[in-house]
Amino acid sequence: MNWTAIAAIYRFEMARFFRTLMQSFLSPVLSTSLYFVVFGAAIGSRIDQVEGVAYGAFIVPGLIMLSVMTQAISNASFGIYFPKFIGTIYELLSAPVNFLEIVLGYVGAAATKALFIGVVILITASLFVDLTIAHPFAMMLFLVLTCVSFALLGFIIGVWAKNFEQLQLVPLLIVTPLVFLGGSFYSISMLPTIWQKITLFNPVVYLISGFRWSFFGTSDVPVGFSLLAIGGFTLLCLGAIWWIFKTGWRIRA
Amino acid sequence: MAAILSIKDLQKTYEGGFQALKGVNLDIEEGEILALLGPNGAGKTTLISTICGITTPSSGSVTVGGHDILEDFRAARSLIGLVPQEINLEPFETVWNSVRFSRGLFGKPRNDALIEEILRKLSLWDKRKSQIKELSGGMKRRVLIAKALSHDPRILFLDEPTAGVDVELRKDMWDVVAELKRDGVTIILTTHYIEEAEAIADRVGVITSGEILLVQEKEQLMRQLGQKQLEVQLVETLSEVPDPLRTYGVSLREDGRALIYTYDTNAERTGITALLNEVAAAGLTLADVQTRQSSLEDIFVGLVSGDNT
Ligand SMILES: Nc1ncnc2c1ncn2[C@@H]1O[C@H](COP(=O)(O)OP(=O)(O)O)[C@@H](O)[C@H]1O
Ligand SMILES: [Mg+2]
Numbered sequence: 001m002n003w004t005a006i007a008a009i010y011r012f013e014m015a016r017f018f019r020t021l022m023q024s025f026l027s028p029v030l031s032t033s034l035y036f037v038v039f040g041a042a043i044g045s046r047i048d049q050v051e052g053v054a055y056g057a058f059i060v061p062g063l064i065m066l067s068v069m070t071q072a073i074s075n076a077s078f079g080i081y082f083p084k085f086i087g088t089i090y091e092l093l094s095a096p097v098n099f100l101e102i103v104l105g106y107v108g109a110a111a112t113k114a115l116f117i118g119v120v121i122l123i124t125a126s127l128f129v130d131l132t133i134a135h136p137f138a139m140m141l142f143l144v145l146t147c148v149s150f151a152l153l154g155f156i157i158g159v160w161a162k163n164f165e166q167l168q169l170v171p172l173l174i175v176t177p178l179v180f181l182g183g184s185f186y187s188i189s190m191l192p193t194i195w196q197k198i199t200l201f202n203p204v205v206y207l208i209s210g211f212r213w214s215f216f217g218t219s220d221v222p223v224g225f226s227l228l229a230i231g232g233f234t235l236l237c238l239g240a241i242w243w244i245f246k247t248g249w250r251i252r253a
Numbered sequence: 254m255a256a257i258l259s260i261k262d263l264q265k266t267y268e269g270g271f272q273a274l275k276g277v278n279l280d281i282e283e284g285e286i287l288a289l290l291g292p293n294g295a296g297k298t299t300l301i302s303t304i305c306g307i308t309t310p311s312s313g314s315v316t317v318g319g320h321d322i323l324e325d326f327r328a329a330r331s332l333i334g335l336v337p338q339e340i341n342l343e344p345f346e347t348v349w350n351s352v353r354f355s356r357g358l359f360g361k362p363r364n365d366a367l368i369e370e371i372l373r374k375l376s377l378w379d380k381r382k383s384q385i386k387e388l389s390g391g392m393k394r395r396v397l398i399a400k401a402l403s404h405d406p407r408i409l410f411l412d413e414p415t416a417g418v419d420v421e422l423r424k425d426m427w428d429v430v431a432e433l434k435r436d437g438v439t440i441i442l443t444t445h446y447i448e449e450a451e452a453i454a455d456r457v458g459v460i461t462s463g464e465i466l467l468v469q470e471k472e473q474l475m476r477q478l479g480q481k482q483l484e485v486q487l488v489e490t491l492s493e494v495p496d497p498l499r500t501y502g503v504s505l506r507e508d509g510r511a512l513i514y515t516y517d518t519n520a521e522r523t524g525i526t527a528l529l530n531e532v533a534a535a536g537l538t539l540a541d542v543q544t545r546q547s548s549l550e551d552i553f554v555g556l557v558s559g560d561n562t
Contacts, residue, residue, distance in 0.1 A: 002327075004357050004360045004361065004362065005358050005359070008353075008354050012343075012350070012354045016345070019345065082343075087337075087339055087341030088343055090305075090335070090337050093305075094305040094306050094330060094333065095330060095358045095359055096327040096330040096360060097360075098327075252306075253267060253268070253302075
């Protein structure tokens, strides 16, 4: 393993993040605060409680997941798309590094950024609502796994994308709807029976359910399923990336 | 000397079906400077990209320092520094961080003293804290060179390093190349300027349409390029070259109405005066005299039709 190379990629990617630190920091703080004003105050005052949890607190895990997933994807996809776009990818391709090292560097950095934002949102949220975390270690595990797996997905999107529109397309058309419909802001037990069934095909449901369980100890689906789902998703993405580098798909002419 | 880079029957067909390399064979010796000379679209960049791992070969093999570029890519690539033709740089990063990144990417431990030395040598030291987007075109190209040198390559590829670069910088670049050669670095540069090959190369390879037409010591190639042809047109029609003129290596034009003499413009004596005296002495009458410079194109044409060298 070329650890020096992994560290070099990681540091180079993080430098981009630090150049725009204020922006990286302020925008999640601002949007979270807005969510609390809108959902927590306006809707929460009518809904009161979900599964024995105050609505304001109930939406926190979903809010974190929503941001973490979209951030992990957009950071990772941009991270690898940008070198393709400006041509600096020549250096990666001609360096003595293998696919795993490239992925560890890029995905590691993207996941770190997403994790940072997740933590910022958690802290911001705790200023608005009373939060107790039932299983802190499980919470961190879910958070980190989500950051990593969605950064892997983002990496694939970045390799696949041929232009900036495509880069935005998947997050916009697929991921955001899946997250919103994945029970970010409600319990799926609140849905009509038929939709409860359909919803189970949405992989995001398992992630949010597991993550919410780590906060409140209650979940829509068994926690084991959640771990299996996220583990399987991670492996799937890794497999796809392995194939990409083996065949050089959209990277090597 | 052992070949540090050995290319065997290398072929590259791009996805669209275009064959950019048609079986390239080339051995490059350690420590030499090879200039690959060829027109646009000849396959120079494709050849370099394939050796460096940016494009995948369709068939054939390449070894670098004895390491196969596919099977043993880490060892092979560790030896190579690449300065690409296009200026591909992260615009928002500083010069220093970009160069440091390259060294790390190649798995080499941090060495600020070395990077300082490289930046100073390339007159980039004052700009080390500047973002790359603030630099001029020539400076950016030097950043690319600094990145390639940051990991102590044994082989350096320079893909058209002086295209669009002003005269001053071109000279600087040649100095850097000469210095690297003194350090024992093998250098392969592509160019379509014959003067560039002339100025710095030890050997020159000529490539067109994905084929290497020849690889020659520069001196030898320059001699050929320095050759001129003198055509002495006669009033008489001859059936063979008169005896006294044979020693000059003169040939007869097909219609028998002109003598053709090839001479070296670089030579101390061209032999023209003596030849013309002999023509007069042989009792021949001059109708006209013409000279023709053999150009790189002539050599290309000669090579393609297979009657040169
Ligand atoms: N990615 C590619 N896909 C298809 N054809 C390509 C690609 N890159 C280069 N070519 C073609 O291969 C030929 C050689 O190109 P190149 O190696 O860049 O030549 P040179 O560097 O000598 O100018 C050209 O005809 C070019 O159009
Ligand atoms: Mg080229």
